[in-house]
Amino acid sequence: MATRQSQGVTAPQGFQASGIHCGIKKPGIPDLALLVSDVSGPIAGVFTKNQVVAAPVILDRQHLAKHTGRAIIVNSGNANACTGKPGMAAAQTMARLVADRLDIPRHEVFVSSTGVIGRRLPIDKIKAGLPDLFARLSTRGGPQAAKAILTTDLRPKEHAVQGRIGGRVVTVGGMAKGSGMIHPNMATMLGYVTTDAAIAPAALQQALEAAVNQSFNCISVDGDTSTNDTVLCLANGLAGNRPIAAGTRAYQQFVSLLTTVCQTLALSICRDGEGVTKVVKIAVEQAASPAAARQVAQTIATSNLVKTALFGEDANWGRVMGAIGRAGVPIEQSAISVYFDKVLMVRRGMGVGLAAERRIAQVFKKKEFTIRVRLGQGTAAAHMWTTDLSYDYVRINASYRS
Amino acid sequence: MATRQSQGVTAPQGFQASGIHCGIKKPGIPDLALLVSDVSGPIAGVFTKNQVVAAPVILDRQHLAKHTGRAIIVNSGNANACTGKPGMAAAQTMARLVADRLDIPRHEVFVSSTGVIGRRLPIDKIKAGLPDLFARLSTRGGPQAAKAILTTDLRPKEHAVQGRIGGRVVTVGGMAKGSGMIHPNMATMLGYVTTDAAIAPAALQQALEAAVNQSFNCISVDGDTSTNDTVLCLANGLAGNRPIAAGTRAYQQFVSLLTTVCQTLALSICRDGEGVTKVVKIAVEQAASPAAARQVAQTIATSNLVKTALFGEDANWGRVMGAIGRAGVPIEQSAISVYFDKVLMVRRGMGVGLAAERRIAQVFKKKEFTIRVRLGQGTAAAHMWTTDLSYDYVRINASYRS
Numbered sequence: 001m002a003t004r005q006s007q008g009v010t011a012p013q014g015f016q017a018s019g020i021h022c023g024i025k026k027p028g029i030p031d032l033a034l035l036v037s038d039v040s041g042p043i044a045g046v047f048t049k050n051q052v053v054a055a056p057v058i059l060d061r062q063h064l065a066k067h068t069g070r071a072i073i074v075n076s077g078n079a080n081a082c083t084g085k086p087g088m089a090a091a092q093t094m095a096r097l098v099a100d101r102l103d104i105p106r107h108e109v110f111v112s113s114t115g116v117i118g119r120r121l122p123i124d125k126i127k128a129g130l131p132d133l134f135a136r137l138s139t140r141g142g143p144q145a146a147k148a149i150l151t152t153d154l155r156p157k158e159h160a161v162q163g164r165i166g167g168r169v170v171t172v173g174g175m176a177k178g179s180g181m182i183h184p185n186m187a188t189m190l191g192y193v194t195t196d197a198a199i200a201p202a203a204l205q206q207a208l209e210a211a212v213n214q215s216f217n218c219i220s221v222d223g224d225t226s227t228n229d230t231v232l233c234l235a236n237g238l239a240g241n242r243p244i245a246a247g248t249r250a251y252q253q254f255v256s257l258l259t260t261v262c263q264t265l266a267l268s269i270c271r272d273g274e275g276v277t278k279v280v281k282i283a284v285e286q287a288a289s290p291a292a293a294r295q296v297a298q299t300i301a302t303s304n305l306v307k308t309a310l311f312g313e314d315a316n317w318g319r320v321m322g323a324i325g326r327a328g329v330p331i332e333q334s335a336i337s338v339y340f341d342k343v344l345m346v347r348r349g350m351g352v353g354l355a356a357e358r359r360i361a362q363v364f365k366k367k368e369f370t371i372r373v374r375l376g377q378g379t380a381a382a383h384m385w386t387t388d389l390s391y392d393y394v395r396i397n398a399s400y401r402s
Numbered sequence: 403m404a405t406r407q408s409q410g411v412t413a414p415q416g417f418q419a420s421g422i423h424c425g426i427k428k429p430g431i432p433d434l435a436l437l438v439s440d441v442s443g444p445i446a447g448v449f450t451k452n453q454v455v456a457a458p459v460i461l462d463r464q465h466l467a468k469h470t471g472r473a474i475i476v477n478s479g480n481a482n483a484c485t486g487k488p489g490m491a492a493a494q495t496m497a498r499l500v501a502d503r504l505d506i507p508r509h510e511v512f513v514s515s516t517g518v519i520g521r522r523l524p525i526d527k528i529k530a531g532l533p534d535l536f537a538r539l540s541t542r543g544g545p546q547a548a549k550a551i552l553t554t555d556l557r558p559k560e561h562a563v564q565g566r567i568g569g570r571v572v573t574v575g576g577m578a579k580g581s582g583m584i585h586p587n588m589a590t591m592l593g594y595v596t597t598d599a600a601i602a603p604a605a606l607q608q609a610l611e612a613a614v615n616q617s618f619n620c621i622s623v624d625g626d627t628s629t630n631d632t633v634l635c636l637a638n639g640l641a642g643n644r645p646i647a648a649g650t651r652a653y654q655q656f657v658s659l660l661t662t663v664c665q666t667l668a669l670s671i672c673r674d675g676e677g678v679t680k681v682v683k684i685a686v687e688q689a690a691s692p693a694a695a696r697q698v699a700q701t702i703a704t705s706n707l708v709k710t711a712l713f714g715e716d717a718n719w720g721r722v723m724g725a726i727g728r729a730g731v732p733i734e735q736s737a738i739s740v741y742f743d744k745v746l747m748v749r750r751g752m753g754v755g756l757a758a759e760r761r762i763a764q765v766f767k768k769k770e771f772t773i774r775v776r777l778g779q780g781t782a783a784a785h786m787w788t789t790d791l792s793y794d795y796v797r798i799n800a801s802y803r804s
Contacts, residue, residue: 173577
């Protein structure tokens with residue numbers, strides 16, 4: 001499987017992209033991105049579970065009912081959320097302007113916005129930027145688009161992989177934006193995946209949900225999403241493979257490619273976030289059910305006390321035990337083991353001693369490591385990636401809008 | 403109602419207390435406290451809901467089954483949690499040593515520990531300190547005890563109030579410890595309340611639970627407690643009032659006194675915590691049920707994005723809307739109003755404009771203010787107090803054990 005890392009969403013055949021500055025952000029900072037496929041194709045989407053949703057999410061959900069897409073337009077610098085009917089009208093206008101230029105139905109255009117909540121979207125600036133945005137569309141435009149969707153991110157996030165499915169080379173590419181910060185749930189997370197695979201719409205939706213569950217949802221918290229979170233996957237079929245149906249071997253191969261792209265993007269969000277000095281995998285095993293495993297993993301992953309201990313490289317394993325105990329699932333304290341990488345620190349619910357503490361103190365100095373919790377109750381497992389909570393996290397979020 | 407603020411747990415008749423350094427913490431820092439009533443009396447307790455519980459909490463729950471108490475011993479610097487059978491034996495020894503000196507049954511002695519999790523309790527140091535601890539017992543010893551139960555707190559927390567119940571003056575006094583930090587749920591929260599009221603044991607337990615629900619539980623998160631959280635209330639009856647029974651006017655008067663003491667202590671934990679620059683009340687109104695109101699209030703109160711915005715004095719009201727939307731209770735976005743103190747910022751789910759934003763920016767500069775959310779769904783209400791998330795929060799928790 002070859003990796004074509006630099007091209008992101010334009011790595012698969014028949015996709016063009018561009019990114020420009022249209023005036024929403026400060027001068028010179030890209031704030032408008034466009035992605036267009038040469039032909040229409042099936043599109044799948046996964047959206048925020050937040051009940052307060054931004055106008056573009058409402059619009060995309062409506063458009064997704066037709067299961068066909070060709071273009072995606074994204075602005076940064078303004079979330080178009082909590083903006084009421086004027087906000088909805090602005091999102092519709094964004095879609096209409098792109099549809100008119102491409103001469104396609106409006107429901108084939110998808111819209112995202114990310115940035116400050118509650119400010120009216122400057123639709124006139126977006127409209128004025130469209131000629132330039134279309135003029136710059138290019139099969140090498142992935143990186144420009146990837147830059148234009150960012151907010152507080154330090155680096156653009158792109159990835160692409162290839163594989164053979166049914167004798168044809170299929171490419172899956174993607175770009176993502178996670179607001180510079182620790183959890184995508186804490187600010188808008190956007191992800192766009194393109195592929196030239198031919199695939200049935202229902203199979204594409206199923207495949208995207210499977211991939212997202214093993215990637216973006218492992219660095220987020222269920223139900224703990226922003227008003228704008230969106231992942232879209234557009235498949236234009238130009239690879240010429242026999243259309244992939246759910247449940248086949250080709251489908252499994254496709255899910256594997258899609259998951260690889262989504263996991264790489266998700267971990268990029270963790271690693272590349274400003275304020276992040278560590279990325280730690282929380283692996284929970286021997287749980288009574290997958291839901292219980294996930295609940296324990298999430299509680300550890302979102303504990304401010306655990307996250308500040310990671311930042312301080314303080315091997316304070318008691319905070320992990322405290323998080324396990326308050327996760328809200330029945331546990332048996334005396335059955336719990338906890339490893340930091342391969343070092344056993346807690347056995348039968350008790351610390352094994354100061355020698356182990358000295359060893360895990362070394363593990364805490366690594367930039368990436370694993371906290372493995374064995375609940376001793378069953379066979380279910382789940383994992384999450386978390387990051388530390390640093391001074392820079394506070395700095396960035398205390399002055400996001402200044 | 404007179405306030406005898408300086409005397410804390412020794413304000414009511416017939417209570418003595420002391421606090422000393424026995425060697426668990428660094429030299430000179432008090433780490434062992436004792437509270438003794440002249441006579442035995444009913445005792446009530448509320449404990450952590452965490453399933454990982456420290457040895458002293460297990461012991462206190464056993465002792466509480468007899469509903470009678472006379473002494474409470476507390477060490478700081480070591481939580482005696484995740485310490486297995488040796489930890490349980492150490493907690494039992496602490497109780498036995500105090501019971502032997504007072505020549506009372508062991509179940510009349512209650513034990514608390516707070517500090518680092520997973521280290522063996524140095525029971526020999528505690529034993530060696532007991533003669534001095536008993537020698538210093540005094541009816542003016544409340545402040546010494548209040549200092550000895552602290553960990554990262556900056557200031558001791560004490561309060562006492564008096565009222566007339568059934569023609570007699572009844573005093574309620576208390577001391578608390580909340581680990582310097584933002585939420586009692588994030589580290590051990592300990593509270594001890596004394597009273598000379600005569601009251602039936604069941605009524606005392608009921609009264610304590612009512613008072614805690616309006617105080618300590620409003621700055622904490624249900625089920626999100628540490629391994630050691632404990633609130634105990636000991637009533638020695640020396641005020642000579644007719645014993646208070648549940649459901650009477652005298653009971654309501656007593657609950658009111660108890661709630662005042664607990665709320666003052668709870669707010670002291672918020673205000674006096676290092677790293678805290680603001681204390682903000684989250685009031686949720688017009689909810690469909692009390693549980694829904696509480697859930698929304700908690701979600702706002704625990705949002706890191708809201709808390710960093712408070713620290714940065716960034717009037718980012720969109721983060722409040724985002725928290726409401728992910729609280730996990732059904733809401734109607736277009737029915738929501740949000741006020742910052744008296745300034746209406748969100749009406750029918752929409753921001754009302756930049757003029758209001760400029761006004762709430764002034765509110766964000768205050769040290770204490772109220773965020774009022776009206777859900778427009780019913781008549782239920784709930785409130786919580788929260789604090790900001792500051793650089794100092796990260797600093798203190800990143801290096802707690804160093």
